[in-house]
Amino acid sequence: MATPHISVTTSDDNASIDAALDSVIAEATSPHPEIVKREAPRFDVAQMQQHLDGDLADLKQEIRDLLVSDPIFQKDEYISHADFRDITYERTKVLAEHNLGAMDIPAEFGGRGAAKGPLALMEILSHYDMSLVIKQGVHFGLFGGAVYLLGTEKHHKAYLPGMVNLDYCACFAMTELGHGSNVRDLQTTATYDPATQEFVIHTPIESARKEYIGAAAQHATMSVVFAQAIVNGESHGVNCFIVPIRDEKMHPMPGVRIEDNGMKMGLNGVDNGRLWFDNVRIPRENMLDRYAHVSADGEYVTDITSESKRFFTMIGALVKGRFGVAISALGASKTALTVATRYANRRRQFGPDDKAEALLMEYGTHQTRLMPRIAKAYAIDFALKQMTEKSLNANAGESTREIETLAAAIKAYTTWYNTDAIQTARETCGGQGFLAVNRFADLKGDSDVYATFEGDNTVLMQLVAKGLLSEYGSQFNDNRLHAVMRMLTRQAGRELTEKNPVVTRMRSEAHLRDSDFHMNALSFREEVTLVETAKRFRREIKERKLPAFEAMTRVQGDMLDLGNAYIERVILEEFLDYIDGVEDENIAAMLRDLATLFALDSIKTNAAWYLERGYLSGAKYHALRRQFDKLCNELKWQGIHLVDAFGIPDAVLGAPIAI
């Protein structure tokens, strides 16, 4: 009874059908109407892209050109899981052929000696496919970085040239099932056997299995393995060792067991797996010994005698990779915002009764969803440039702690922003946003893990807060309470200015768009949150007599707020600092508008905080909200030019709704 009472015929000469409409069908080569550019750009788009590309412009263009020209980078939405893994590996080899993988490695080992090169690669690849970002990043960045930064000359000579050329594929076995965030308590052991001058790598318990290890499931023959070094029966904390995990026939080495992590939410071009070691022996010299070594007769020798300090020095050498994660997340956000903004400038729905339907970008909610996120992409981009520059210059200096705090904060902040930006951009594209070809599927699934890997964001923001708190002296160290008290005193003085009724009620457009007001507001939030958090800690411990750990679990929310307040102040400061150096007035004016939007967005998002503390009056907050809407509206037709300046080639973007 599938088709009861029905007959179907067609008629080509049906008179009631307007022949003119048929020709419209025939002519419609694309279902997507043209992208409308209502306003000319207020700035030179090519010049803006130069600012964004910075001193990596040539390199970025080299990578874009490669992605567009080599057919291996063409995508197939129906590709199988197995084929996706294989082609991602093949694509990684193409990067190596063009010497784009380990650009930061010195030329003597085959690299380009371009310290920031990997950052350019991670950004541009993130427009294309994040599986490739991670596949190459694990091998060149994590494995290569560990050998280069934790190893010494013998390791460099032995491993780096093959690493750069991808003669072998390697992985980075740090995370364990039981310990992802708490790396210091890893349970894998590396026990030194002086009789044979070997280390015995061992997985003593199920929770010590290495977990989520990229390239372990299929392609890697080599790994760095982080394990507790046990020498002479004594533990010396986490150290790093080179361990072959497969032979040349790709069979697991004796004593090595490997399991596939299976399907993931995204990044399925990367073969993540689990590793177990059953008394696997490696020669003594496979220990990466920049910070400590073990002598032939079994003495653990190090210049950094504090185990804790040694651990953080070693880990500290690696955490700059977090800037790379932030940049990759930013690249993903730019991709999503480009697709959504272009769609918003061509898609029409509803509208005034008597006219053509309205472009999505004409809607107020569309403007307030997209424009602040575009502004934030710009703010983060320029701030990141300044930060990575500092990070490089700090290599020899003593400001390592500050750089680690920055890296942790910007990684957490940018990856959370990215999750939000992709979700928002996707929702503005309706049903089209759900189709894989339009990119949000991959962007969303792939980048999801950014919030938890390379340091869980919640844990990282706590680290940031802990760093800030201990810098001022805090309940973590009761002896230094006087520093907090100094802060409080300074604060009291500050409040006299900040909370002056005239200032808290000022609501002219000029004031609300004044960068001094913005910096003031963001700094005020950072400082007061710092002091309040320190005070609360003290109260929980001193007055409520809570153990330090339990006090921390209660103050944790405030610590996250502190981390956020800190990094938003830094971003605005760095962004404004960059703008100060921009010569072209049109570019500078546009960037100032974006900085204003970023700042207003931050103040608006934290309005309850400011209102609670009397920093904003209700009337001023009202005016600020309106100013925010007004600025979004003013910038709405510039959005399309601002995303064009991201410089993503159509062929890399791919999304039919955006090209």
Added chain:
Amino acid sequence: MATPHISVTTSDDNASIDAALDSVIAEATSPHPEIVKREAPRFDVAQMQQHLDGDLADLKQEIRDLLVSDPIFQKDEYISHADFRDITYERTKVLAEHNLGAMDIPAEFGGRGAAKGPLALMEILSHYDMSLVIKQGVHFGLFGGAVYLLGTEKHHKAYLPGMVNLDYCACFAMTELGHGSNVRDLQTTATYDPATQEFVIHTPIESARKEYIGAAAQHATMSVVFAQAIVNGESHGVNCFIVPIRDEKMHPMPGVRIEDNGMKMGLNGVDNGRLWFDNVRIPRENMLDRYAHVSADGEYVTDITSESKRFFTMIGALVKGRFGVAISALGASKTALTVATRYANRRRQFGPDDKAEALLMEYGTHQTRLMPRIAKAYAIDFALKQMTEKSLNANAGESTREIETLAAAIKAYTTWYNTDAIQTARETCGGQGFLAVNRFADLKGDSDVYATFEGDNTVLMQLVAKGLLSEYGSQFNDNRLHAVMRMLTRQAGRELTEKNPVVTRMRSEAHLRDSDFHMNALSFREEVTLVETAKRFRREIKERKLPAFEAMTRVQGDMLDLGNAYIERVILEEFLDYIDGVEDENIAAMLRDLATLFALDSIKTNAAWYLERGYLSGAKYHALRRQFDKLCNELKWQGIHLVDAFGIPDAVLGAPIAI
């Protein structure tokens, strides 16, 4: 140079390895430690599940049993795209075999006459696989619902029995490329030809192609098609027609062109496709004619002469499906929260220096991430029960408008909540949350489209606001401005009570946990937002002389706030109303705590709004924040029992980290 300077051996008798540890490995049958239940439940968990299951308890259990017992419901994470579509269809057939598909259809046509049956099915299937939710929902719910609600006896007899039995597979062709949200302006035409007594279904332009049509790409032979009825050269607006799209050999019918939508972010078990009609002829009786019919000689006959009213009556008959979408989203949220809460009660990381590592649930941020979302799941669940009951009783009555407003609001609210709940739950599970087996991948990808299909959430919330505004009289209808003024007057009186300094500063625990305070706060927000939005509209039109459409685009953000304020008040009201009828004091006490947490969460989220208007003082907001944290902390060990009461069988849940 793959493995330079390295030799590997293993040794089973290595003395330095503790043999006891080896036995731990051998004994470790599961990598997951036990789920800790620190506190006994404060309520009878089975009884709580009965409350949640409500009068659909038997039916829900029947569905759970089927999912657990029939091997066709076993999952394969590596399943190919093609196989996933096929097995989803096979699973739909199994539902039909058990007469679980079209339960709301009267028994005379083969159904069960169980009006709320499909709601139970959508909730329980959402714990399992949302592709199946949609695959069965398109056929039984959308197609079946259209035939049943928009058709008449001849259609019921001809199509319903085959639909119930899944003798044929059908789809629901409403959305067009150019018109997803704006259904009234669909461009497909259905032109009546009196010479042959046929309608000619036609796609006159590319933007009129039917888009994202579930089951169109592969399995459907039949469709309902929404098109502009043209009779005697005159357009009569959108009507609905039955159109066969494939013959028995599964070839497209003459004049029908079909294209596959390809891969999507999720729901890849559903074969979405595009449809074009080239002058496809169907008999006159294929028009679903409950609200209008066309006589043999070409007269359009209807009791509802206003085209607009007819359109909304017809669409209104279908929008109750939005309750089903909300319930499905809620089912997905419960699944995610169950996985995350169980993991938080077994996973340890960091902790006090001298003791075992802490359970994740001991962390403050974990408590404030999970507990309010569990509370919201309960609040929405009980509110939805009350709403769907009203919706059924309103079938014959005149409160249709109110029901439509409710359905639109709860659909948008719940699906946005679901996106947030899944994301949050996933982030609390670290790397495990990224593995497909642990369910977040599917939950997140599949349910993503819920925010845009069956009415884009932004558009729906505007509809809600429009309904509320026009109910009171507004700038949409200037003559009724007096109604707004009445509201304002009422408001002024209210403010005297609400903003009394003693009340705005009251911050005892008893007051902050008092449901009168909560209802008062949520009602205040709804009413004031309504009045303020109406006033702003008036200002934009009367004072700033903006055209109505442009005024709307500016006030759109306020309209979304209004929709949210309205539905949160309704949810709290309905939840509290339900609690009033609960006899068991332990159950009632727990539900009251959850209602309190829901309310505090709402007030806290909108704190800036309350502070701006002086409804909360800064000090009271501070106390409220602390009360919120405190309640989350108090409930932290009840979370595991609260998710157990969701009653999701382990075999359906699947996630290894949660079973």
